[in-house]
Amino acid sequence: MEIRLYNSKTKKKEIFHPVDEENVTMYVCGPTVYGSHHIGNARPAVVFDLLAKLLRNEYKNVTYARNITDVDDKIINAAIEQNVEISEITKKSTNQYHSDMKILNVEDPNKEPYATQFISEMVLFIEDLITKDNAYVSEGHVLFDINSYKSYGDLSSRDPKDMIAGSRVKVQDYKKNPLDFVLWKPSNENEIGWNSPWGRGRPGWHLECSTMILEIFGETIDIHGGGEDLRFPHHENECAQSFCRNDGKQLANFWLHNGMVQMADSKMSKSLGNILLIKDLLNDMPGEVIRLSLMSSHYRQPLKWSDDLVNQSKKTLNTFYSFLDQYEDIDITNINVNEEILSSLSDDINTPKAISVLHSMFKDLKKDPDNIELRSSFIKSANFMGLLFSKPRNWLIKEDSNVDTKVIDELIIERNRARQSKDFSVADDIRDKLLDMGVVLEDKNDITTWKKKND
């Protein structure tokens, strides 16, 4: 199936063709590990997880790499503030990220390179840039000289002159041009650092991605993804340094950028303090609710996070699971994902469309509930999108919650006894009592089932 993707570089939707059909390559900017992660961090993970699945469905070998930035000033600052070793911060944060992703049903990427594992390669990368006159040493720093790269600004569609004009770019006196960016910066004694030809120091942020892409994949990859806010300066700088290092080879053929998660009309960001941590959200809702919420709008659009959004996702999944709860589990191993779902996702990862297809499959399924083929295909397709992995019964009663199933079962028996003797006021009292406990009853034919109230 033809995959079409909006390429930020050309600002057009293009048909995706890998350089090598036998080995498709994708790199996505992962987290900087210095704390807990918010839903804004989850969005690219979910989006590119879907894309990876789609690519794997189409091509034999897909290598998807998502990095971990484990050296950065923010990490250093966090370590100082908490008075602990840097490694303690990065380990904890990385573990948190992994468990968050798992609960969101985000599959592991094939490779997960850590910046600190590529320091010597980064040093070589810088040396090469210096040799080629694309970088210069100044006061212990090594800086990339943007004037040595004519296309600077192309990826993010901006003119360096405009940016300097009315902008907030701080002019450091060790820079030739205000937009020159740091490849290597000196470290104080109490800061993490590595020896280099320019003294003890650490790499600049942008360098790791270029270096790791070169080491893992080679000069040019098929797809490079990340948040819209990384387009400039991060990706622009990656482009610049890789282009120069690799003698004019493009770093990536397709650039994909996801829109920001917004809280009440403005971007969720740590500096604004309006963040929602994934681990906190997971106290109130299952991972699939977060995942469905994140997929409810197209990945390039901003996504407004709200209670309404979450409630709707909850409701949708509850409806699906309630239906499935009435039937036995089925083996879906050899079932195909619905073609219309695939074609929706193949059209620039159109998740809202795919979700609406899922709804229409569900509608058909309800009309023909014993149709095993339809049911398998529905579940398989939902699974493909990272949904409906729970056992329906577990989802509905949420066994991890603190309701006592024994007490509930006894009350249900008591109520049904009352109903049989037409003692309806007693029956209704029991139902109200259960409702107060957060339990909703459903009388279907002669059987009474229950589920947790959707709150």
Add this chain to the structure above:
RNA sequence: GGUUGGAUAACAUAAUGGUAAUGUAUAAGAUUGCAAAUCUUAGAAUGACGGUUCAAUUCCGUCUCUAACCUCCA
């Protein structure tokens, strides 16, 4: 100030040069001892003004509002 997007019913979200789809919510009915769930049906939308066109929500222009980036960000 510069750059790039966005505006579709109550809310959220797709699509399209020619019946604007989907979910939630709402209303009516069926079902139910009452509910819940389910089923049937209904109402409800292309920001404003121009232009191109037989035809524009879609293409072009102007405006309004709004977001992101230009400093760390996903």
